[in-house]
Structures are given as C-alpha cells and as structure tokens.
Amino acid sequence: MIRAMPDDDTTGPGPRRRRGPYAKSAERRREIVEAALHEFSENGFRGATMKAITERIGVTQPLIYSYFSSKEELLTAVLELRDDRGFDISPLDPSRPVESVRALVELMRHNEAHPGIVALHCAIAGEAVTSGHPAHDSFRRRYVDARTRIGAILEACREAGRLREGVDPQRAARIVVAAMDGLQTQWILEPEVEHLGDEFEAFMRTLVDF
C-alpha cells in the first residue's frame, strides 16, 4: 500500500480512513502527540522536526504521517493535549468570580512549573498572527474566548463589589490576557523575572480584591 502524505491538507480534522482499528490507533496517536509535545517544548515549533519526533518513540516517519499530515497538524493536537491537562482557562466560572480570579493566578503558577509548555505557547501564539498560519484560527478563537471569559469574571467581580474603583472590566480583560502572554514571554527570556505566579498575582490585586 502506498500512503499519501499530503503537506497541504492541514485544514480539517476529518476522519482518516488510513487509520488502523480505533483502540490501538488512539493509543499510538497519543504516544506521537506526547513525543511531539516534548520535542516542541525543547526546540520550539520551528526547531522541531518530524524526524526527531519519530526518533523519540522509535517509529518510522510514514507512520507519523499516517496520523498527522504535517507538523502543523501535530501542533494542533499538542495544544489540545495541553488544554486537557489544565492549561486552559475554560473552567473559570463567572458565578464564582473571586474563586475564578484565584484559579487564574493558580493557572500561572501551574505554568511556572512547565517552562517548556510556556515557551511553546509563546512561540506558537507569535507565529499564529500571520493569517496563513495553521494555528491562526484556533488561536484567534482562544484569544476571543479568554478575553470574553475574563471580561465576564471581572464584570461579576464588580457586581460583587470586588473590582477596584475606576477599573473597566472589558478593557482590563484585554490587559489581563496581555499580561498572561507578556509575562510568560518575559519569564522565559529574562532570568530576572523569577516568579510568574507572584508577578501575575500582584497585578491581579491591582484590579480585584480577592
């Protein structure tokens, strides 16, 4: 059997008929994504190669291409895995605004323990600004989602009398998202920025009483 290895088809997650039986296939897929996560974390997206990923788990390149048609598609799977592990902000709940602000700070502390994942996020978010990038749409959705959720939480903080005077919840939400991104970039680049969680917590305390 000759396997197709399309380089251009990175648009959709559609079912792949060339996959094997589901259970084994899912397990192998997960193994590949784990290897890619480590490779991307250590070498960035640009520095990573499909070859290096295969070598981590001792499989052939055609096997990887039977699951993921490109490095970009593999990246999407890596970011999904990351979210599954609690790096996402989706558990935040406007009906519990103060707890949600605390959870956001805890998220940054969690990230502090995972510098490789932080570097991965910075690198991909940066690249994804170009409209042709395969992660462009998913990152756009992530940003809109993060800003909307954090905006709702800050609105709820205001209703609970916990927002500092003069803080505009929607504008502050943009700065909170920016601070999360920007502090992570600084933390990776500058050894002088010691504690991501502490810096972010101090900033959040200028906005919210929590």
Next chain:
Amino acid sequence: MIRAMPDDDTTGPGPRRRRGPYAKSAERRREIVEAALHEFSENGFRGATMKAITERIGVTQPLIYSYFSSKEELLTAVLELRDDRGFDISPLDPSRPVESVRALVELMRHNEAHPGIVALHCAIAGEAVTSGHPAHDSFRRRYVDARTRIGAILEACREAGRLREGVDPQRAARIVVAAMDGLQTQWILEPEVEHLGDEFEAFMRTLVDF
C-alpha cells in the same frame, strides 16, 4: 568564484571579505533589508523565503547570501531598521517622565499604522523564546532594556507625584511591557480590538496621571 553559502553561521556579524566597495555595498544591503522587511511583514518570518525576497528586487540568491548568510541574519538587520524608524523605545527619558509616558502611547499609535511590522514583532518575539533562536539574545536584551527604561520612567512619575496610589513602578513596568506585546498580538488576531493606541492609553491612565 564560488561563493560559500553557509546555513549554520548565524552567530556573529563579523566583517565579510566577500563584500564589494563600501558605498555601493551599503546601498545594495539597504535595498535587500527593505525587501526583507516587506516580505517578513506580509508572510511572517517562517513564511518568508530568501527566493521571494530576491524576486522583490530582481537579484540572484547568491547575491543576497553574499550580504547575509541566512534568513535569520537578515531578520536581525530588519529589526535594526525598524528601530531606526522610531519603533524603538530608546528615546524615552526619565528626566521627562510624563512626556515619556505620552511618547510611549504615541509609539503604540505609530505601530497601529504599521500592522505588518506589529505582526513581525509578535512572530519573532514568540520564536525568540527558544534558546537556540538567532534572535534570542537580541530580544532578551530588548526586553531587559524596555523593562528597565519603563521602570525608571514610572519611578520618576512617582517622584513627580503622577503615579497612582498603590502602583509599584518595577512590577508595573513588567505589565506595561506585557501589555504592549499582548495588546499587539490581540490587535492582529482579533478584529474586535479596534484601536491599539486607545486601549494602551486607557491602561496607562490606570497607572499614571498624564
């Protein structure tokens, strides 16, 4: 004459004996950097190719390689040109703190008129977090420099009685740098974020009376 085209030598800017007479060489070099600036702005760093850059100015690839040994090295020159055009924060002066805050806001308005350059900055800052990236050291220096300068300006604002109560100048400086980066990323990714300059100005007014 056979020209060497080293792909690995991206470490140093040392003198290139293969350059022609200085004046003509400098003019040609500038033309290449201009073409690269446009190519990087439209297609990002990853999407750009040396071939596309040569096609913009109708020269051969060996010619470009006689000036820049790699795309990464060309990028460094593009970022220097960007700074020369006023995208840098180096004119900020702690002896005139309020004017410097206004200048920082004007810088963001200036960036708003140059989305391609903003996208370029986001993409390269993101990639530069990985330690092997050719822009790693220069971006690290940029970040330290920006944080230090803005910290000094906020300290001076405090001495002038212009800093809002409870704002810690050094911690706020990190958030200001983060806000500049993060707002630019959001502005590129989200059409809902309309005015970079207005968003940044509103944020700065939560820190400083200017």
